[in-house]
Amino acid sequence: MNSQKVGILGGGQLGRMMVEAASRLNLSVTILDAPADAPAKQIESTQNHIQGAFNDAAKITELASQVDVLTVEIEHVNADVLAQIEQEGRVRVCPSAFTVKTIQDKYNQKKYLESHGIPVAEYREIKDADAVKQVAKEFGYPLMLKSKTMAYDGKGNYVVKSEADVEKAVAALSKTPLYAEKWAPFVKELAVMVVRRANGEIRSYPVVETIHKNSICHLVIAPAQIDGSVAVKAQKIAENAIKSFPGAGIFGVEMFVMADGEILLNEIAPRPHNSGHYTIEACETSQYENHMRAILDLPLGSTAMKVPASIMVNILGENSDMEACYKPCQAALLADGATIHLYGKKESRAGRKMGHITLVGESMMQVQKNLKPILDEIEPGVE
Numbered sequence: 001m002n003s004q005k006v007g008i009l010g011g012g013q014l015g016r017m018m019v020e021a022a023s024r025l026n027l028s029v030t031i032l033d034a035p036a037d038a039p040a041k042q043i044e045s046t047q048n049h050i051q052g053a054f055n056d057a058a059k060i061t062e063l064a065s066q067v068d069v070l071t072v073e074i075e076h077v078n079a080d081v082l083a084q085i086e087q088e089g090r091v092r093v094c095p096s097a098f099t100v101k102t103i104q105d106k107y108n109q110k111k112y113l114e115s116h117g118i119p120v121a122e123y124r125e126i127k128d129a130d131a132v133k134q135v136a137k138e139f140g141y142p143l144m145l146k147s148k149t150m151a152y153d154g155k156g157n158y159v160v161k162s163e164a165d166v167e168k169a170v171a172a173l174s175k176t177p178l179y180a181e182k183w184a185p186f187v188k189e190l191a192v193m194v195v196r197r198a199n200g201e202i203r204s205y206p207v208v209e210t211i212h213k214n215s216i217c218h219l220v221i222a223p224a225q226i227d228g229s230v231a232v233k234a235q236k237i238a239e240n241a242i243k244s245f246p247g248a249g250i251f252g253v254e255m256f257v258m259a260d261g262e263i264l265l266n267e268i269a270p271r272p273h274n275s276g277h278y279t280i281e282a283c284e285t286s287q288y289e290n291h292m293r294a295i296l297d298l299p300l301g302s303t304a305m306k307v308p309a310s311i312m313v314n315i316l317g318e319n320s321d322m323e324a325c326y327k328p329c330q331a332a333l334l335a336d337g338a339t340i341h342l343y344g345k346k347e348s349r350a351g352r353k354m355g356h357i358t359l360v361g362e363s364m365m366q367v368q369k370n371l372k373p374i375l376d377e378i379e380p381g382v383e
């Protein structure tokens, strides 16, 4: 199909689902990640994967020496080494070292988006607890204190509810540089996946609604059950945001919708995204396959949904007991339209993404009905 070899920095579930898409196209993929049995490595036995951290300069260089194109399944990688590799010119880096570097620091990402006319919540750099108190005079409480770097699944966020929380919040996030965001009293969270080829061609997937629990994505509802004009606006903002960054590949764009219909961009992921898992079963081309097509400069596939409705639910670890993760899967075995994805993680931890289930159906009501017994296993007694 294509003789170019692909190297992925990171071997988690997003890498695993990239490998699934790549294998259908006979593509060769080499993974760099520390565990020998990382989820993505488990299902790609044709290559000698590399054991090492995805921010280790020597390991990234080793991976680059074996492939034609490098891509990422996580943004917390060593972007300076990617920039060097890009400059040398033999290996293409997707989306691009600049894009990964800009996005991996959420404060820089916000500055960049703002300078390109994309609406974002107000934000300020924070040096210490006093700076938070100063900013609160302007933003009021609650405000969101955020780590600039290394953030995921809300682990870098602290809701500062009043001045009494300030010192605790700064101490809790002391490992990374910080910034503060004005509280966004959103009515819904939306997301759009956008894919771009090197020639600039852009395609976006339908707008979906994401529902978070404890700052971790819980449900993705596709398409979002919102007013058509809001969807059009969200899609436009997502496309404009991605047009402002160089490089080929798939991007996830998270947004907030306010009560008055105003949309603010929350953050961008320069890679496949949890809110796009549903595309595997529900769209004509999955986010993973379109990412592969984009980075290999192959024609992009249709991003349209091929079913009327879909909902994805994440399976999170509850504690170290793996069995807890399997209960919703057992319910899914009995549910029409359900597909189970388990990621092959060897250890379960509270809040760790262990797998997901996607349901598709002829209507949103039908999907919700089929989802009910699965949700009952995840959150007994909750509607």
Ligand code: ATP
Pocket (backbone or CB within 6 Å): 121, 144, 146, 151, 152, 153, 154, 155, 156, 157, 181, 182, 183, 184, 185, 186, 189, 212, 215, 254, 266, 267
């Ligand atoms: P991800 O796993 O998506 O990378 P993250 O750790 O980078 O997440 P954010 O996306 O910044 O964290 O925030 C996580 C969640 O916290 C958001 O989806 C939203 O529900 C809430 N949140 C973030 N920023 C704000 C804000 N300014 N106002 C209100 N809620 C917010």
Ligand code: MG
Pocket (backbone or CB within 6 Å): 151, 152, 153, 267
């Ligand atoms: Mg994030």
Ligand code: MG
Pocket (backbone or CB within 6 Å): 254, 266, 267
């Ligand atoms: Mg987020």
